[in-house]
Amino acid sequence: MVEAEERMPEVIVSVVDDGQPISIHQLDKVFWQFYPVDGDGGKMPSTYQLGLYTTKRLVELQGGRVWAQSQPGRGSRFSFSLPDWGVSQ
16 A cells, blocks of 8 residues: 655655564665565575665655654555655646
């Protein structure tokens, strides 16, 4: 599910996933460049999280921030904020 809300002075967009949660010791590292997150059974997955790293860099270059939250049984929430530039519809 994708959520968006205006919370002055920024706009926050979140992607909510009710799947497998991210462990607490990995949660602060998922945005690192080349950080491999453990897969099932301790095996290394085939990705190095470059998408999350790139997203973080692009959002920060525009004056925003990126973060993730995760809870067992509730899945994960990946969010980013960007400044509200006051663009009218």
